[in-house]
Amino acid sequence: MRFNDAVVGTAFLLIAGAMIAMTFTFPPFPGQKYGPSLFPRIIGGGIIVFSVLLMLREWRAGGRPLLVLEGWVRSPRRLASFALMLAAMVFYLLASEPLGFMPTAFLIQLGLFLWFGVRPIMAMVVAVVMTIAVQYFFGSLMRVPLPRGILDSVL
Amino acid sequence: MTAISTAFGLVFDPTVLAVIMGSAIFGMFVGAMPGLTATMATALLVPVTFFMAPVPALGAIVTATAMAIFAGDIPAAMLRMPGTPASAAYADESYEMTKKGQLDLCMGVNLVFSVLGGIFGVIILIVLAPVLAEVAINFSSFEYFWLACLGLTCAVFIGTGDPLKGLLSLFIGLAIGCIGIDPAAGQPRFTFGNVDLLSGINFIPTLIGMFAVSELLRGAVTMERGGHVVAQAVGNLMTGVGAVFKKYWFNFLRGSTIGTVIGALPGAGADIAAWVSYAVSKKTSKEPEKFGTGHIEGIVDSTSANNSALGAAWIPALVFGIPGDSITAIVIGVLYMKGMNPGPSVFLQTPELIYAVFIIFILANLLMFPLGWVAIKSAKQILRVPRNILLPIILIFCIVGSYAMTNSLYGVVLMVAMGVFGWLLEEHGVPVAPLILGLVLGEMLEQNFMSSMIKADGSLIGFLSRPIAGVLGVATLGLWAFMIWKALPFGAARAAVDAKA
Numbered sequence: 001m002r003f004n005d006a007v008v009g010t011a012f013l014l015i016a017g018a019m020i021a022m023t024f025t026f027p028p029f030p031g032q033k034y035g036p037s038l039f040p041r042i043i044g045g046g047i048i049v050f051s052v053l054l055m056l057r058e059w060r061a062g063g064r065p066l067l068v069l070e071g072w073v074r075s076p077r078r079l080a081s082f083a084l085m086l087a088a089m090v091f092y093l094l095a096s097e098p099l100g101f102m103p104t105a106f107l108i109q110l111g112l113f114l115w116f117g118v119r120p121i122m123a124m125v126v127a128v129v130m131t132i133a134v135q136y137f138f139g140s141l142m143r144v145p146l147p148r149g150i151l152d153s154v155l
Numbered sequence: 156m157t158a159i160s161t162a163f164g165l166v167f168d169p170t171v172l173a174v175i176m177g178s179a180i181f182g183m184f185v186g187a188m189p190g191l192t193a194t195m196a197t198a199l200l201v202p203v204t205f206f207m208a209p210v211p212a213l214g215a216i217v218t219a220t221a222m223a224i225f226a227g228d229i230p231a232a233m234l235r236m237p238g239t240p241a242s243a244a245y246a247d248e249s250y251e252m253t254k255k256g257q258l259d260l261c262m263g264v265n266l267v268f269s270v271l272g273g274i275f276g277v278i279i280l281i282v283l284a285p286v287l288a289e290v291a292i293n294f295s296s297f298e299y300f301w302l303a304c305l306g307l308t309c310a311v312f313i314g315t316g317d318p319l320k321g322l323l324s325l326f327i328g329l330a331i332g333c334i335g336i337d338p339a340a341g342q343p344r345f346t347f348g349n350v351d352l353l354s355g356i357n358f359i360p361t362l363i364g365m366f367a368v369s370e371l372l373r374g375a376v377t378m379e380r381g382g383h384v385v386a387q388a389v390g391n392l393m394t395g396v397g398a399v400f401k402k403y404w405f406n407f408l409r410g411s412t413i414g415t416v417i418g419a420l421p422g423a424g425a426d427i428a429a430w431v432s433y434a435v436s437k438k439t440s441k442e443p444e445k446f447g448t449g450h451i452e453g454i455v456d457s458t459s460a461n462n463s464a465l466g467a468a469w470i471p472a473l474v475f476g477i478p479g480d481s482i483t484a485i486v487i488g489v490l491y492m493k494g495m496n497p498g499p500s501v502f503l504q505t506p507e508l509i510y511a512v513f514i515i516f517i518l519a520n521l522l523m524f525p526l527g528w529v530a531i532k533s534a535k536q537i538l539r540v541p542r543n544i545l546l547p548i549i550l551i552f553c554i555v556g557s558y559a560m561t562n563s564l565y566g567v568v569l570m571v572a573m574g575v576f577g578w579l580l581e582e583h584g585v586p587v588a589p590l591i592l593g594l595v596l597g598e599m600l601e602q603n604f605m606s607s608m609i610k611a612d613g614s615l616i617g618f619l620s621r622p623i624a625g626v627l628g629v630a631t632l633g634l635w636a637f638m639i640w641k642a643l644p645f646g647a648a649r650a651a652v653d654a655k656a
Contacts, residue, residue, distance in 0.1 A: 047327065050323040085546075
């Protein structure tokens with residue numbers, strides 16, 4: 001998935017414009033001429049200059065389509081793989097607090113293993129072993145407060 | 156003298172040695188897996204090092220990266236797939252040697268010259284860093300401002316032939332760095348009233364997102380390939396290596412020197428060092444026609460170069476706090492986290508930490524020999540680990556590592572957002588390494604810029620009035636002028652016309 005540079009330039013132009021607009025709400029640094037808005041404005045100005053240069057260059061070269069899709073976007077299976085990788089992360093965000101780290105991590109690994117064609121028994125074993133290993137290493141050794149969720153009473 | 160003995164005490168501690176050993180094995184594995192880079196190894200290690208004292212934390216990163224850069228040579232020779240980008244320059248050459256049945260010699264040469272090149276780079280680091288620190292101790296905010304500008308400008312060239320997109324990436328990083336409380340006045344900026352954003356964009360989840368999650372997203376769509384089957388058997392690695400050294404010792408010295416210089420330059424790292432030294436080797440060779448057909452000469456140059464670049468990249472990082480490559484950009488972030496702000500004062504206040512880093516570097520390079528030998532011998536087994544098992548496990552590591560940085564889901568949210576953003580940027584040919592540097596150095600740049608502005612009362616001449624600041628400033632401005640000329644549409648068009656003529 002690749003937009004041409006004119007589109008990329010436009011996107012960053014708008015973001016930088018919004019960024020500079022926001023700096024006008026910053027209060028000045030009392031007693032100084034240069035306040036917290038100066039540096040972001042310089043950076044925003046830089047982004048605008050580079051975006052415009054990017055757009056100019058694209059227009060000069062001319063003729064590139066707005067959006068080019070690579071082969072994998074047209075293959076439903078690969079597109080699903082991509083979406084699933086993202087969905088796994090979103091699933092963690094939603095499920096880790098109510099379910100707890102261990103069930104969530106186990107389900108994510110099992111789901112991805114099976115989708116990517118790991119044999120079921122292998123997938124089960126690796127998912128269980130890795131979940132326990134990560135919980136032990138980060139949860140017990142490194143003392144990261146991984147959410148316990150439904151296993152609260154067991155752990 | 157006491158600092159050195161303290162440093163030995165710090166390093167030769169059972170826990171530290173265990174950490175070094177563990178990260179060495181980790182680095183070997185990640186480096187040997189095609190598609191997993193040395194930078195990714197570092198990104199995955201950082202959350203773990205967060206919980207360690209400074210010496211084991213730095214030891215883990217130094218060791219893992221040194222191993223990964225060497226281990227990248229293994230699949231390059233066996234499968235024609237460089238394990239890390241630093242081995243890409245001579246992957247074809249190595250594979251041609253394998254096809255000719257010279258895998259043993261190729262691997263032996265890679266191992267020996269990686270170790271020697273690594274040690275070469277470390278020696279330069281040990282000699283040069285304290286000397287430069289003496290000079291740097293007199294620097295004021297003006298010098299640091301220009302130094303940061305120069306370092307960031309060089310960073311634009313990391314991983315891209317398109318300076319305009321590198322600049323864009325750098326400025327996006329600096330803009331992201333503005334989120335949170337501003338360093339001069341304490342004013343919250345771009346936080347949208349969000350409490351998590353007040354603390355700024357945490358560097359580690361960003362790093363994991365940009366370097367690891369984006370890699371997973373790319374990996375998910377190219378998943379067909381399972382494990383790799385290596386047909387070649389490995390025999391005695393050391394046969395013939397001595398003869399190669401006798402014949403090509405000059406190539407080793409030249410490759411290491413080029414690697415050290417390129418590594419020490421802010422912005423260019425091991426992969427560029429390997430490309431350049433390979434090209435130099437071919438250009439000056441007596442038998443350039445043999446290059447590309449499985450000739451050992453270019454491999455000697457470039458395998459020495461990429462390992463020597465690794466140590467040299469720490470020179471600007473330790474002395475000025477300016478990263479030499481994307482790995483030291485991460486290291487600088489780690490140093491800030493540990494409360495030891497890189498810069499010349501570290502050499503005065505905690506010299507034992509600096510010496511400890513030096514000792515670990517030497518140790519890591521010595522350890523590379525036996526471990527590398529084992530890795531080559533067991534390459535068949537390592538390369539057989541299928542990617543469809545590896546990627547989901549890496550995803551879990553990414554999630555837990557990001558979570559551990561904030562002890563909340565904020566870290567994971569940041570990781571996912573930055574992962575998708577980084578993936579989009581790379582899809583459009585915008586490199587992410589300058590962005591990471593911008594994020595790491597943004598605050599330091601703004602602080603020095605603001606205090607210089609206030610000291611000079613807004614006069615830009617004040618920025619150039621001190622002698623070293625003047626030289627650095629003129630160099631930076633000159634570089635900028637050159638880049639603007641190159642980036643301007645008519646400048647580029649004219650260059651293209653010149654090239655055709």
